[in-house]
Amino acid sequence: MSAASSETPTGKMPILLAVCLAALVLPLSFSGGAVATPAIGGDLGGGPTALNWITNAFMLTFGSSLMAAGALADQFGRKRLFMIGIIAFAILSLALSVAPSILVLDILRAGQGFAAAAALAGGTAALAQEFEGRARTRAFSLLGTTFGVGLAFGPLLAGVLIAAFDWRAIFLSGTIIGLLSLLLTARRMRESRDPDATGLDxxxxxxxxxxxxxxxxxxxxxxxxxxxxxxxxxxxxxxxxxxxxxxxxxxxxxxxMLDLSLFRYPRFVGVQVLPVATCYCYVVLLVLLPLRFIGVAGLGEVDAGLLLVALSAPMLAMPLVASSLVRWLPAGVLSGAGLSAAAIGLFWLGRADPASSGIDVILPMLLIGIGTGLPWGLMDGLSVSVVPKERAGMATGIFSTTRVAGEGVALAIVNAVLAALAKARLAAVPPRHGWDVSQAAQRLAMGDVRGASALLPGLTESEIHESYAVAFRHLSIVLIAITVVSALVILVLLGRRDPQAEDADENGFSGRGPARSSEIQTAIGSDGIV
Missing domain, CATH: 4.10.860 (DNA Excision Repair, Uvrb; Chain A)
Structure with a gap:
């Protein structure tokens, strides 16, 4: 046994801290970018499409490259890929903090997604080699908690940074955190590879x-x-x-890269529906609601971040509740019940006044967060427990891809649907000379009431708010339909207990020793915003 492998967990705490720091910056990159979008648009300009790419470019490259990053980590070294990823992330974050135009910022955000995938795949795989047994479970639990903290308080931190400095401080913080992570890992993390790695597909x-x-x-x-x-x-x-x-x-x-034959297992198909459902009842709201609170309700970034805590804070507690309840109830039943609660919350939120910022929006957001937290806390473990143990690594890889790529696709679809609904509502108003309804609808979907007003001279602010309210209400119906259908599918496919799931190791690696990169990408929430 090497000296590195015989170290006590306490001696490896700097390594765990380094990976947790890297993980902490990922939720900030996602939710912080959404909170900063109005400020970025006001500073750099750009149309709704360019502003949409601030978030979508990051999610697209992150989701599409995560599986490939895992394979590269196995072949070329987990520590090496982690360090390359975190260095690239820090450099790109610095470049983003001085971006001169919206086009440059969007391109840099795409590069940041690739860097984030490398850092996450390499860092979590390296962490799995440093810890064993219960120490590994505790390490990944702490990592998952770090994601939860970043998710719950990322919007608030972003709002504070914008209020104290400006939107560029959000990206600069990524550089600072990345450098701290790099300093902690440069000499302490050991290198590891998979001797059987066959390279990238x-x-x-x-x-x-x-x-x-x-x-x-x-x-x-x-x-x-x-x-x-x-x-x-x-x-x-x-x-x-x-x-x-x-x-x-x-x-x-x-x-x-993805073994599609796994889709022959009905329970595995059910597991893939879980992240699809949470995308449409929860993840998309992390982008839509900051725009609504800032642009429509007229809140500042700090107040918008505080409101979003009601949506994301339940993620700190509900996964633990779900892991306890699953001893008595099948995971499919718990997930279906949670998604049903989230659907009720969506119905409630869809009927709240868009200009409201009080209890009318806090309570439905809490219900959505609580409901989504039940499947959120179960689906990572389910991804490896519903297939034979020898195929658990590939199963998590497919789940990882479905989850992260699905979020990027969901964001694009929901933004397009909201813009289409806003356009339909505005088109119902008798048109006037000089109106640009298509552009105004896109502005309104981004929460840019002022921009929409400028394109619709003569239309009152209350009429524009009403158009947004109707469009968001109809969008909530679409989201509810997707959530409810997903809940029914999950109940059918996962509603009964699976004896194989009870035999799976508690750390999600099925008790098969050191895990490959593709096997651990979802053990702590592979999308980086858990």
């Missing part, structure tokens, strides 16, 4: 990334230029072509 990675990129681009551009525009049609057809190519590549590959 280049064809699979390329077709998958192209599919996500083309689809997201088409959906984001459609509200501005129209769904029938040749650019949008070409992008969506290209995405469909890349999807077919990806399936063909993966089914013919000896070592595919």
């Amino acid at each position: 280049h064809a699979g990675a390329l077709t998958f990334t192209a599919m996500l990129g083309l689809f997201t681009y088409g959906v984001i551009e459609a509200p501005e230029i129209g769904w029938s525009h040749p650019v949008v049609v070409a992008a969506l057809l290209g995405a469909a072509t890349m999807l077919v190519a990806f399936v063909l590549v993966e089914t013919r590959s000896e070592r595919p």
